[in-house]
Amino acid sequence: MMTTSNYAGIPDKFAQLETAKVVLIPVPYDGTSTWGKGADKGPDAFLKASENMELYDIETDTEVYEQGVFLADPVTENSSPEAMVKAVHDVTKDFIKRNKFVTLFGGEHSISIGSIRAFNECFDNLTVLHIDAHADLRESYEGTKCNHACAVHEASQTTNLIQIGIRSMDAIEKTFMDEEKTFFAHDMVNDEYWMDKVIDLMTGNVFITFDLDAFDPSILPATGTPEPGGLFWYETLDFLKKVFEEKNVVGFDIVELCPNKNDKSSDFLAAKLYYKMLSYKFMDEAADEAYDNTYDVDYKSGTTNNSKFEDDED
Template sequence: MTTTNNYAGIPDKFAQLETAKVVLIPVPYDGTSTWGKGADKGPDAFLNASENMELYDIETGTEVYEQGVYLADAVTENSSPEAMVNSVHAATKDYIKRNKFVTLFGGEHSISIGSIRAFNECFDNLTVLHIDAHADLRESYDGTKFNHACAVHEASQTTNLIQVGIRSMDAIEKSFMDEEKTFFAHDMVNDEYWMDKVVDLMTENVFITLDLDAFDPSIMPSTGTPEPGGLLWYETLDFLKQVFKEKNVVGFDIVELCPNKNDKSSDFLAAKLYYKMLSYKFMDAAVEDSYDNTYDVDQIAGASNNSKFEDDEE
């Protein structure tokens, strides 16, 4: 369990909703997993590891927490997969409309149905960058379309979906897959230009959904469905850094940490990954040591004509 009420134990002045640029929503949900259980324990393990992490990022020379990170109340709805997705959608959209950079930590991958839906409603021409071992394109599974195996099916129909690291899928998923926008792990290992090719397929506004089983189990064993042949640490960081540099990342979620009490390395990888992604997003602001704690919609959307905010209150 965590020992403070703030993300990574940061000082209170950097953890207030009013001034924080970043919102972190934990979603401890494991209602549809089909093999390894425990993703509902992922957010607590991630937060605990974050408290034991150095907050100076050597690569960017920044302390990104000073941009402000508000730890929101966890979404704990678990009466049904659909109810959970609706709750995630509502919480995510609420914080987007408050002009925050919204991030989520799951929980299993079905939570992303709600987060992707919210971002797609708020940002024009959205690219969903799906980094995962599994295609997650089934229309329904185990009697529901809100299953972790369906995590990006809706996105495949409503957004510019790009899939990276895929190395496990069912034949039926081919009917929903755009293979020109799918980067299979066995091809990536022999293609030195795969990162550039992925970025070239993106629109300006990008939401990242990252399943931790995208990583090779040699460095990330604590997932519900580990697959051999995955991504390694530095190549993943190089790719993410390029995406954040060249595109307008509007938010992200990280899912599928299933903590193992005998191995804390996976928890710590997840904590470092989250912090790295924030560091890449805000490194220019951090380097400039900006004292402006307001975060305009245009800063998230890149330009006002990229956003889809409506005047009505929901």
């Protein structure tokens, strides 16, 4: 059960589906995780932290919530991993068809099988940018293809998959991995050009799936499978900002927050990460609108999400 009716406690006028540019879908699912349990509590902890976050972003000089963020009903299907993936796919695709910028917060990484499938059906020539400690490329695990260990296997077969931050994998995953599009953490730490190399491999439309264990556990310990040697805050923001500036990010999900009652910093980092990603997506539009409000100039932002369904009727 979610704890708030509006994302981050924003005023009702910015939280209505009809006018909001952004949709946030919580997916409190933890059906296939194998070590640290609790990712099903992640969305609730994220939303609580978001309510206590300042909504002015210093770096972009914007208040992105004014673009409108609609908090959708959580996807609670948990009868089977396959049923959960289908439910996530269906609700994600429905909101994409409404021409919304669709975001999801999990839940374990298996939810991304459904979200990636929906975005791949709706956007041409899609790049999936997978930011994670783990390769998640197993074809099947523990009797299902909808396991968290299989989160991007389907994407490896059907999209332009680029993986960054990887530092843990099984040998079998090498058979599915494109090493030219895989950036291992131990290489990234010595490569000052890794960000540019990643962006050069991308197509125009990009979906980001962000597993929070990509971060070093010294700054985000509250995740199911923490791995040493991860990303840090400002390098991650620098990279994400470049991606949003240079490519058309069509949506994203964030997964694998396993809240710890004794440590709220991880929840807050996840909340800030989500808000920073929205701020990067809409910073040009927000700046245009601020200029309009100041000088009463009537012009329209040119940003589009290039959805195949822009003109579809529900």
